[in-house]
Amino acid sequence: MKKRKLKNYLKIGILLFGISLFLQNCEKERFGTFNPESNKDIQNLTFKEAIDFFNKNKPISNLLAKGSEALTVNPDWETISHQQLVYSEASLVKADTDINREGNYYSQLIFININGQIKNVICTSYKDKTDADGNMVDGRLYFNNIDGTFIDAYKIENKLFTKRLIPNQEAKVNQASFFLFLFQQQDEQFYWCYTEGGMLNEVEIKTYKPHMLTAGGNLSNYSSAENYQNYVNNATGMNTGSSHSSGLTNKQITDAAGAIISSPPIDEDECPNGLKNDFGECVDRCRSGKTYNETTKKCECTDSSKIEDWQGNCIDNPCNKITNLFNNNTNIKQELITLKGFTSATTERGRYKLTTASVIQSPPTGSDGYVDIPIPAGNAQYEFFAHTHNSPASATLSIPSFADIVAMAGLLEIGKIDASNFVFFLMTADQTNYAITINDPTQFLSVFKPQMEIVNGEPLVLYNKKIENLIKTYYRGKRNEDGSVIEEPLIKEGNLDKLTDEKLFLDFLDATQMGLSLFEVNNTFDEFTRVTHNKTTDDIDKDNCN
Amino acid sequence: MKNIIIIIIIVITSISCKAQQIVGMDYPILKAEDYDGKYFKDLDGNYDKFVGTWQNTIGNMTFKVILFKTEKRPYGDPVNHYMDRISGRFLMIENLGTPNEREVYNSMKYMPTLGGTPKGVISGGAGTTTMSGTIWDNTITSTILPSGMLWGEMSLKILNIGNTPLQARWKVFRKGLSLEGVEFNVPTDIILTKQ
Numbered sequence: 001m002k003k004r005k006l007k008n009y010l011k012i013g014i015l016l017f018g019i020s021l022f023l024q025n026c027e028k029e030r031f032g033t034f035n036p037e038s039n040k041d042i043q044n045l046t047f048k049e050a051i052d053f054f055n056k057n058k059p060i061s062n063l064l065a066k067g068s069e070a071l072t073v074n075p076d077w078e079t080i081s082h083q084q085l086v087y088s089e090a091s092l093v094k095a096d097t098d099i100n101r102e103g104n105y106y107s108q109l110i111f112i113n114i115n116g117q118i119k120n121v122i123c124t125s126y127k128d129k130t131d132a133d134g135n136m137v138d139g140r141l142y143f144n145n146i147d148g149t150f151i152d153a154y155k156i157e158n159k160l161f162t163k164r165l166i167p168n169q170e171a172k173v174n175q176a177s178f179f180l181f182l183f184q185q186q187d188e189q190f191y192w193c194y195t196e197g198g199m200l201n202e203v204e205i206k207t208y209k210p211h212m213l214t215a216g217g218n219l220s221n222y223s224s225a226e227n228y229q230n231y232v233n234n235a236t237g238m239n240t241g242s243s244h245s246s247g248l249t250n251k252q253i254t255d256a257a258g259a260i261i262s263s264p265p266i267d268e269d270e271c272p273n274g275l276k277n278d279f280g281e282c283v284d285r286c287r288s289g290k291t292y293n294e295t296t297k298k299c300e301c302t303d304s305s306k307i308e309d310w311q312g313n314c315i316d317n318p319c320n321k322i323t324n325l326f327n328n329n330t331n332i333k334q335e336l337i338t339l340k341g342f343t344s345a346t347t348e349r350g351r352y353k354l355t356t357a358s359v360i361q362s363p364p365t366g367s368d369g370y371v372d373i374p375i376p377a378g379n380a381q382y383e384f385f386a387h388t389h390n391s392p393a394s395a396t397l398s399i400p401s402f403a404d405i406v407a408m409a410g411l412l413e414i415g416k417i418d419a420s421n422f423v424f425f426l427m428t429a430d431q432t433n434y435a436i437t438i439n440d441p442t443q444f445l446s447v448f449k450p451q452m453e454i455v456n457g458e459p460l461v462l463y464n465k466k467i468e469n470l471i472k473t474y475y476r477g478k479r480n481e482d483g484s485v486i487e488e489p490l491i492k493e494g495n496l497d498k499l500t501d502e503k504l505f506l507d508f509l510d511a512t513q514m515g516l517s518l519f520e521v522n523n524t525f526d527e528f529t530r531v532t533h534n535k536t537t538d539d540i541d542k543d544n545c546n
Numbered sequence: 547m548k549n550i551i552i553i554i555i556i557v558i559t560s561i562s563c564k565a566q567q568i569v570g571m572d573y574p575i576l577k578a579e580d581y582d583g584k585y586f587k588d589l590d591g592n593y594d595k596f597v598g599t600w601q602n603t604i605g606n607m608t609f610k611v612i613l614f615k616t617e618k619r620p621y622g623d624p625v626n627h628y629m630d631r632i633s634g635r636f637l638m639i640e641n642l643g644t645p646n647e648r649e650v651y652n653s654m655k656y657m658p659t660l661g662g663t664p665k666g667v668i669s670g671g672a673g674t675t676t677m678s679g680t681i682w683d684n685t686i687t688s689t690i691l692p693s694g695m696l697w698g699e700m701s702l703k704i705l706n707i708g709n710t711p712l713q714a715r716w717k718v719f720r721k722g723l724s725l726e727g728v729e730f731n732v733p734t735d736i737i738l739t740k741q
Contacts, residue, residue, distance in 0.1 A: 086624060087623075087624070234624045235624070237624075237625075363726075364726070366724070368719065368720075370720065370721070370722055370723060370724065371723055372723075372724055372725070372726040373723055373724065373725050373726055374726045375690060375725055375726055375727060375728075387723060400722075401721055401722035401723075402721075402722070403720045403721050403722025403723055403724065404722040404723045406697055406722075407722065407723035407724055407725060408723075410691065410725050410728070411725070413691065413692060413693075414690055414691070414692070414725075449693070450659070450660065450682060450693055450695055450697070451660060452657070452660040452661070452662045452664050455616055455619050455620075455633075455666075456616055456617065456618070456619065458614075458616060458633060458665045458666055459662055459663065459664050459665050459666070460616075460633055460664060460665065460666035460667075460669060461657075461660065461664040461666065461667050461682040461684070461695070462669070464623075465621075465622070465623040466622070466623035468621070469621040469622045469623065472621065473575075473578050473581060474578075476679075476680070489575075490575065490576075490577065490578065507578070511578075
């Protein structure tokens with residue numbers, strides 16, 4: 001009897017475990033954990049640029065199977081249109097195209113401007129199974145160069161990109177041993193998109209990594225949670241909880257295609273050292289100005305005096321801006337020390353210097369206790385602007401407030417900051433001192449450009465979708481005066497853990513891609529240290545300017 | 547045993563494979579990833595008392611704030627969570643209800659910099675007594691900002707909860723640096739009455 005009871009408990013236990021596993025998996029699938037930042041190297045291109053590019057590069061001869069009729073790509077320019085990329089503010093250009101091949105397929109020419117170079121591919125979808133509206137439930141998506149050479153292909157099952165189709169090359173199969181080969185399938189139907197060898201192997205795509213996040217082509221800093229399959233399925237919205245009931249529309253398929261073309265999966269072993277796979281081609285792993293370090297497996301600035309900006313470009317070390325400012329203004333150090341003394345006051349105070357003035361001045365403090373930034377007349381610009389976050393420490397931010405950053409952007413927008421030398425200082429009642437430089441003024445301004453978006457049928461004014469979310473996550477959030485939570489932000493006034501706030505602020509700068517650098521400053525204002533949050537170690541990485 | 551299994555199967559079937567976890571607005575967030583996969587819903591119905599028209603008349607000038615609920619607003623790019631929000635707009639009317647009635651300003655106007663007419667310039671959430679959020683004042687008189695819009699924070703705190711009509715303190719402010727001379731055009735601290 002006892003034994004039977006035990007058996008029953010065991011059964012229930014296993015069942016409950018199964019249920020929890022099931023529910024967890026369901027959720028994971030629909031909300032992929034891979035969350036790529038917007039592609040930093042993608043720019044818009046015009047219809048004319050796309051058409052000109054195609055006409056200039058269209059194939060003269062066919063490279064498909066010998067003996068067959070030459071491939072002819074005949075775009076219908078009447079259908080040319082833009083479609084915003086899911087992971088970028090930029091748009092791709094697409095146009096339906098006829099191909100002189102038999103079969104039940106739909107082909108589009110897709111153009112994307114990456115790193116100033118136009119990528120132009122034929123994207124062809126075969127619908128093996130559709131819903132009542134003709135949307136794809138099961139199918140295949142092929143990418144070909146405009147001369148017909150095969151680049152890449154994917155299998156879609158139940159509206160999700162599930163497998164990658166790769167050529168069956170024995171040598172490659174042995175080399176790529178980490179692929180889980182599910183089975184080999186002889187295509188019964190003739191797919192013109194891949195004729196060389198006639199056979200494609202289906203492999204799981206989750207082991208591939210996108211190289212979009214690290215602009216220099218670095219392969220490090222990926223967590224196991226990042227998953228190319230989620231990346232592609234998030235692009236269609238099928239991983240994010242929207243419209244699961246119907247099949248993939250052509251727009252959704254193009255969304256996925258855009259995501260794949262702009263950030264193709266890479267196999268680290270496909271190319272020799274120093275090169276990376278760029279959608280079928282082995283190209284330099286590092287962008288201009290960088291050299292691949294075989295030891296660290298990273299692209300590093302060739303000129304050691306330069307640093308990487310948010311895009312991975314090598315730029316002049318922003319430490320130089322601070323050094324130059326102090327070299328040109330001998331009394332600035334004392335003024336900043338004096339200003340720091342005002343952190344014990346109950347209102348904010350400030351100091352600034354204009355390009356047209358020889359002295360350091362004090363801005364007014366408004367009736368609300370916050371500093372007002374005077375708008376200089378004429379061509380005058382700010383060389384630096386410093387202000388305090390006042391006492392009590394229990395009710396102040398140890399890092400810049402969002403309004404501080406908005407004000408800095410406002411000054412830049414109206415031309416009152418020359419970003420090539422401007423330095424922003426903050427000292428707080430929490431005993432923190434920071435300096436900020438603007439490395440990429442165009443990017444900084446783009447973050448703060450308001451836009452209109454239709455949300456549930458209502459046109460709302462927002463910062464862009466990504467920034468709006470990050471502002472809410474990090475800065476917004478309020479409590480009722482009775483203490484009950486309305487929204488809980490990550491950065492909180494009165495948070496006594498200054499290090500956590502600094503990491504959060506760095507995360508915010510990183511996630512919003514503002515193009516700013518943050519520096520810790522000592523109390524005597526003679527040591528400046530550029531800081532970044534190393535998410536792998538969770539440490540603050542420091543680069544001393546002195 | 548059979549019955550237990552049947553009950554469990556029924557429960558599983560009824561809840562099916564949930565697309566996201568529905569949580570209250572006060573769900574604790576300790577890190578950015580805590581948002582993932584959740585729908586932050588106004589489970590307590592706190593938003594209802596804020597939704598509607600609020601107004602204040604001083605002299606012949608009437609300031610109106612019209613708030614509406616935006617359910618399940620998507621957040622993130624790509625979307626990784628949803629949240630119920632209160633959105634809204636504002637307008638100032640002179641001589642309301644008289645033949646001389648005139649609209650002094652209205653946030654629902656064509657904005658060339660946006661290429662459209664926004665219906666919502668206020669966005670926020672609410673607890674038991676207070677709504678707080680952000681506001682884009684697109685009626686500012688300063689021409690310094692190229693966008694013609696000033697971003698700030700707002701709050702609407704109900705002063706007489708449980709009474710009719712509800713009265714609330716409307717505040718618009720910036721918590722930090724601001725550009726001198728670029729001021730909000732909307733009233734920044736007044737009492738509004740719910741209509």
